[in-house]
Amino acid sequence: MTKEILIESAKKYGTPLYVYDGDLIVKRYKELHEFIKWPKLKIYYAMKANYNFEILKLLNQHGAHIDAVSPGDVLLALKAGFSPDKILFTANKITDAEMLEVSKLGVLFNIGSLSRLEKYGKEFPGKDICIRFNSNVVAGEHENVRTGGESTKFGILLNKVEKVKEIVKKYDLKVIGLHEHTGSGIPETTDVIKGMVNLLTIATKENFPDLEFIDFGGGFKVPYSPEEKRINYEEFGKEITRVFSEFCKEYGRELKLCFEPGKYVVAEAGNLVIETTTIKENNGKLIAGTNSGFPQLIRPMFYQAYHHILNLTNSEGELKEYDVCGNICETGDCFAVNRELPEIREGDLLTIQNAGAYCYSMGGLYNLRPMPAEVLVLNGETKLARKRLSNEEMVQQIIEES
Numbered sequence: 350m351t352k353e354i355l356i357e358s359a360k361k362y363g364t365p366l367y368v369y370d371g372d373l374i375v376k377r378y379k380e381l382h383e384f385i386k387w388p389k390l391k392i393y394y395a396m397k398a399n400y401n402f403e404i405l406k407l408l409n410q411h412g413a414h415i416d417a418v419s420p421g422d423v424l425l426a427l428k429a430g431f432s433p434d435k436i437l438f439t440a441n442k443i444t445d446a447e448m449l450e451v452s453k454l455g456v457l458f459n460i461g462s463l464s465r466l467e468k469y470g471k472e473f474p475g476k477d478i479c480i481r482f483n484s485n486v487v488a489g490e491h492e493n494v495r496t497g498g499e500s501t502k503f504g505i506l507l508n509k510v511e512k513v514k515e516i517v518k519k520y521d522l523k524v525i526g527l528h529e530h531t532g533s534g535i536p537e538t539t540d541v542i543k544g545m546v547n548l549l550t551i552a553t554k555e556n557f558p559d560l561e562f563i564d565f566g567g568g569f570k571v572p573y574s575p576e577e578k579r580i581n582y583e584e585f586g587k588e589i590t591r592v593f594s595e596f597c598k599e600y601g602r603e604l605k606l607c608f609e610p611g612k613y614v615v616a617e618a619g620n621l622v623i624e625t626t627t628i629k630e631n632n633g634k635l636i637a638g639t640n641s642g643f644p645q646l647i648r649p650m651f652y653q654a655y656h657h658i659l660n661l662t663n664s665e666g667e668l669k670e671y672d673v674c675g676n677i678c679e680t681g682d683c684f685a686v687n688r689e690l691p692e693i694r695e696g697d698l699l700t701i702q703n704a705g706a707y708c709y710s711m712g713g714l715y716n717l718r719p720m721p722a723e724v725l726v727l728n729g730e731t732k733l734a735r736k737r738l739s740n741e742e743m744v745q746q747i748i749e750e751s
């Protein structure tokens with residue numbers, strides 16, 4: 350994404366502004382198929398990463414499937430044109446009401462607890478299901494996003510497979526898929542492979558004779574800083590297909606191979622363009638205050654995540670060290686601490702990079718500022734993909750909902 354597009358978009362739509370590179374999203378989605386050469390590969394885009402309606406429609410046009418985690422996710426994916434058979438519903442801790450609501454929408458359930466399996470079986474005997482196991486690998490770029498391992502709330506432990514079979518038999522359920530998800534932004538590809546291998550130990554014909562697919566979740570890491578090396582996904586893809594093809598030979602049938610990337614597809618395509626409102630010097634320490642804050646991009650504060658920042662309007666300025674902060678009434682509200690950047694002046698536009706995944710989607714209205722607008726750039730054309738509410742509209746909405 351060029352600086353010019355970001356500056357022009359900021360001028361046209363105002364800041365703070367999310368700008369997404371639609372061409373990069375499509376490229377990332379498609380290249381997974383080049384890396385993982387399995388004829389029956391299915392990519393279930395994890396829409397929790399970014400549920401922007403235009404992005405969903407774009408990925409649907411390119412044949413993606415959807416990993417949905419709530420009734421809202423399922424409803425929005427259907428509206429974006431995904432057919433029910435392309436959506437996998439992997440919700441944690443759902444209520445009975447949610448189970449009934451989503452079952453009417455005709456999507457496959459991915460069930461990750463014995464008690465939910467029992468309740469689902471009782472309500473819908475004979476149905477197809479996918480079972481989520483915990484493949485007991487702990488990995489991911491921050492402790493809050495490591496999903497595997499015995500101490501987490503996710504999936505059914507592998508040693509409970511007999512209990513799963515009992516419930517499945519009792520209600521005549523048909524297990525057509527198995528699932529696991531290890532974590533997000535997994536730095537070591539060997540951990541992903543370990544998770545796969547662990548799950549495959551129980552994916553035998555004896556345990557589950559009706560399998561059509563195995564889904565190994567998301568977690569494909571992308572670099573967040575310019576110095577960070579990109580994982581060699583070509584090599585990784587070869588290893589994945591080697592492991593899976595050996596498994597399929599043993600199983601006796603070529604199954605569908607599924608992944609659920611969120612970050613990999615959208616993270617790098619996003620920018621949050623913000624404006625510098627206040628420069629302060631506290632006894633030598635420079636603080637650049639901006640017109641956004643953690644309710645609009647929480648990853649630095651929540652996961653101590655590094656997001657690269659560029660000064661769009663003074664890129665040749667003298668390098669100085671800044672805390673780049675937000676406009677929220679909390680000290681931790683910083684996008685970067687002690688970051689060297691070309692001199693920042695009041696009015697300068699900055700862009701926070703890699704803001705495509707888990708940024709807008711984790712946003713909220715804390716301190717009552719409306720979420721930024723979102724813009725999608727595709728084939729050089731810029732299009733407003735979601736508007737920013739005015740302060741009046743936001744307040745009116747609160748009053749109407751009260």
Ligand code: LLP
Binds near residue numbers: 494532533534648706
């Ligand atoms: N599948 C399941 C079952 C998941 O729980 C997740 C992410 C994914 C797929 C997609 O993972 P990805 O490919 O995006 O790593 N908010 C955090 C990440 C939370 C991930 C939650 N689950 C962050 O900003 O780093």
